[in-house]
Amino acid sequence: MNQPTDSALLREVRHWLALAVVDLGFGVAVAEAGSERILFANRYAKQVWQRLAQSDGVAEGYRGFARDGRPYSPEEWPLRRALRLGETVSHEEISVEFASGTKGVLALSAGPIRNDHDELVGAVVTMYDLTDHRRAEETLAFMAEASAVLTESERDYEHMLRRLAHLAVPRLADWCAIDLWENGMIRNVGVAHVDPAKIELAHELQKRFPPDPDGPRGVANVLRTGRSELTPEIPDALIDEATPDPDVRQILRDLGLHSAIVAPLSAHGETLGALTLISAEQRRTYTADDLMLAEDLGHRAALSISNARLFREQIEINSALQQSLIPDTLPSLDGVEVGAVYMPAGEGSHVGGDFYDAWKLENGAFGVAIGDVQGKGPRAAALTSLARHTMRAAALHAPSPADVLRLLNDAAIRSDFKQFCTAIYLTLTPAADGFTTTVAVAGHMPGMIRRANGTIDRAGRPGTLLGMYEDVEITDHTLHLDPGDALLLFTDGVTERRDGARQFGEGRLRAIFSAAADQEADAAARSVADAVGAFSSSPAQDDIAILVIRILETDRAERVA
Amino acid sequence: MNKLETATTTSAGRATVVLTGTLDISTIDQALHELTEATAGASALVIDLRKIDFIDSSGLGVIAQTAQQASETGFTVSVVPNEQARRLMEITGIASHVHIENRDA
Numbered sequence: 289m290n291q292p293t294d295s296a297l298l299r300e301v302r303h304w305l306a307l308a309v310v311d312l313g314f315g316v317a318v319a320e321a322g323s324e325r326i327l328f329a330n331r332y333a334k335q336v337w338q339r340l341a342q343s344d345g346v347a348e349g350y351r352g353f354a355r356d357g358r359p360y361s362p363e364e365w366p367l368r369r370a371l372r373l374g375e376t377v378s379h380e381e382i383s384v385e386f387a388s389g390t391k392g393v394l395a396l397s398a399g400p401i402r403n404d405h406d407e408l409v410g411a412v413v414t415m416y417d418l419t420d421h422r423r424a425e426e427t428l429a430f431m432a433e434a435s436a437v438l439t440e441s442e443r444d445y446e447h448m449l450r451r452l453a454h455l456a457v458p459r460l461a462d463w464c465a466i467d468l469w470e471n472g473m474i475r476n477v478g479v480a481h482v483d484p485a486k487i488e489l490a491h492e493l494q495k496r497f498p499p500d501p502d503g504p505r506g507v508a509n510v511l512r513t514g515r516s517e518l519t520p521e522i523p524d525a526l527i528d529e530a531t532p533d534p535d536v537r538q539i540l541r542d543l544g545l546h547s548a549i550v551a552p553l554s555a556h557g558e559t560l561g562a563l564t565l566i567s568a569e570q571r572r573t574y575t576a577d578d579l580m581l582a583e584d585l586g587h588r589a590a591l592s593i594s595n596a597r598l599f600r601e602q603i604e605i606n607s608a609l610q611q612s613l614i615p616d617t618l619p620s621l622d623g624v625e626v627g628a629v630y631m632p633a634g635e636g637s638h639v640g641g642d643f644y645d646a647w648k649l650e651n652g653a654f655g656v657a658i659g660d661v662q663g664k665g666p667r668a669a670a671l672t673s674l675a676r677h678t679m680r681a682a683a684l685h686a687p688s689p690a691d692v693l694r695l696l697n698d699a700a701i702r703s704d705f706k707q708f709c710t711a712i713y714l715t716l717t718p719a720a721d722g723f724t725t726t727v728a729v730a731g732h733m734p735g736m737i738r739r740a741n742g743t744i745d746r747a748g749r750p751g752t753l754l755g756m757y758e759d760v761e762i763t764d765h766t767l768h769l770d771p772g773d774a775l776l777l778f779t780d781g782v783t784e785r786r787d788g789a790r791q792f793g794e795g796r797l798r799a800i801f802s803a804a805a806d807q808e809a810d811a812a813a814r815s816v817a818d819a820v821g822a823f824s825s826s827p828a829q830d831d832i833a834i835l836v837i838r839i840l841e842t843d844r845a846e847r848v849a
Numbered sequence: 850m851n852k853l854e855t856a857t858t859t860s861a862g863r864a865t866v867v868l869t870g871t872l873d874i875s876t877i878d879q880a881l882h883e884l885t886e887a888t889a890g891a892s893a894l895v896i897d898l899r900k901i902d903f904i905d906s907s908g909l910g911v912i913a914q915t916a917q918q919a920s921e922t923g924f925t926v927s928v929v930p931n932e933q934a935r936r937l938m939e940i941t942g943i944a945s946h947v948h949i950e951n952r953d954a
Binding site for chain 2 (some may be wrong): 660662663664704707710730731732733750751752753754757760761779784786789791829830
């Protein structure tokens with residue numbers, strides 16, 4: 289009987305394998321049928337198992353999941369199927385989760401080992417660790433999503449940061465926190481964890497143990513130095529060092545913190561905040577590669593914050609500037625009601641060129657101006673300011689509105705602005721039963737008068753725009769306004785408002801103003817503005833200014849007076 | 850969304866710039882650039898607005914400003930308006946300062 293025994297055969301296989309496969313670049317292990325004991329495992333298999341199980345011995349309580357999330361029962365694992373059923377299993381990808389929290393992805397194949405009598409005596413399993421591959425894929429997917437979040441919502445950056453924190457969990461971390469450094473304080477703007485109960489715990493912790501801006505480690509240190517921190521493993525000693533409060537220490541221990549990264553949110557040499565990634569349940573140990581990723585993410589987030597802050601600042605400056613160009617409140621003028629609406633194009637991201645003004649002259653008369661300066665931004669604002677002040681000053685000396693506009697033309701031509709503007713200036717003088725108005729128009733759409741009897745008249749004769757030509761043709765047009773008459777002045781943002789190829793136009797304006805002119809001046813101006821706004825769903829390209837002046841009934845005028 | 854197309858032809862020192870599309874605040878800079886280019890090496894400039902389907906006062910203002918600056922340096926500038934441009938030129942008073950050439954649309 290020269291036949292080797294089963295165990296002798298396995299011994300031979302083991303010896304042979306040990307020599308051939310010990311240093312292979314994938315895992316190989318052999319197990320015995322019956323006892324299901326591992327007889328041999330090469331170096332790769334041992335290392336993978338140690339890393340994932342975080343134990344040298346037999347790992348207890350691990351679970352496996354297929355790519356679609358379906359759990360593997362113990363007898364479904366490839367090695368068991370080969371050992372018990374003699375099945376050959378080729379490349380099954382299994383996500384493994386250990387009781388310790390560690391996760392990994394393995395590709396497993398297995399096949400039976402039979403003796404010469406075709407009896408099942410054992411099985412061989414091969415494994416390949418796909419954990420890093422899958423993680424790299426997820427990281428790429430994460431960065432793509434993060435980039436989208438960082439660029440889409442640049443105005444509300446706190447919302448953006450919260451979304452970023454949620455995106456990082458659980459792919460990069462079990463915990464993600466984002467803190468901002470504001471006025472010497474650390475302010476948390478976002479915490480994410482897969483388990484909402486733990487977020488409560490984090491908030492509780494934050495309340496009881498607010499971050500110390502002078503702390504030697506963690507967020508405080510990163511904010512101070514602008515340098516990131518990597519703590520591959522968090523020992524208990526570190527927790528003890530972090531806080532003297534025993535309750536807090538206990539909470540921190542209960543959280544099972546394993547590994548941590550704190551990266552600065554830095555842009556343009558300034559540290560605006562910090563991004564904290566903590567691995568706990570997953571027991572992922574962060575590496576230098578993870579640190580680089582976190583630093584990159586922190587830098588990108590900081591750029592978005594910095595852009596959003598600049599944008600906000602610009603809007604604030606613009607609205608302050610705009611306020612200086614448009615009167616806060618129009619003066620109350622005896623015998624008339626004045627209403628105004630001003631709508632800048634865009635959402636306050638630039639200063640518009642439309643303006644209006646009204647002021648008292650002598651003997652119960654007053655002047656009213658509306659205009660539109662070409663262009664936007666500071667240069668337009670400067671000419672707007674020049675126009676308002678020049679008209680007010682000129683109105684004191686020149687009784688003719690046309691002369692006032694000619695003086696403004698001289699001033700604009702001699703200025704360095706090289707911008708032009710259109711304007712209407714008119715005076716209203718109390719007369720028997722109503723007012724006399726003298727209107728001068730410079731390159732602007734004439735005003736519109738809705739008479740008490742319903743007819744519509746034009747106020748003003750066309751005249752040359754200002755700031756372009758030395759000699760301008762501007763004429764005074766004098767009319768009488770009766771009680772109940774309403775005068776509308778507007779800028780071209782009204783008539784030139786577009787919806788596709790359609791334009792709002794003068795005809796539509798006439799109809800809307802006719803219907804609105806019996807309302808109080810403010811409401812009438814608002815009605816016109818609403819109609820212009822509703823005309824198109826696209827944002828207005830140009831500023832819109834609307835001024836309505838109503839001549840009050842005499843008895844009402846007296847009451848107001 | 851707002852698009853302006855420009856085409857320049859030059860013959861015998863006379864440059865003709867045909868503007869097509871929208872001439873408003875969003876396309877002013879492009880128009881200005883093209884008009885400035887066209888004046889180089891020419892002694893007369895024709896700005897053809899007949900293919901414009903939208904023009905506003907800032908668009909027309911820039912045309913007028915270009916014409917004004919060019920004529921100060923000895924250039925002859927003329928504008929061929931469409932109906933909308935002609936109306937705007939009358940409202941703004943530009944009509945009496947710029948040489949208008951009437952051609953059939």
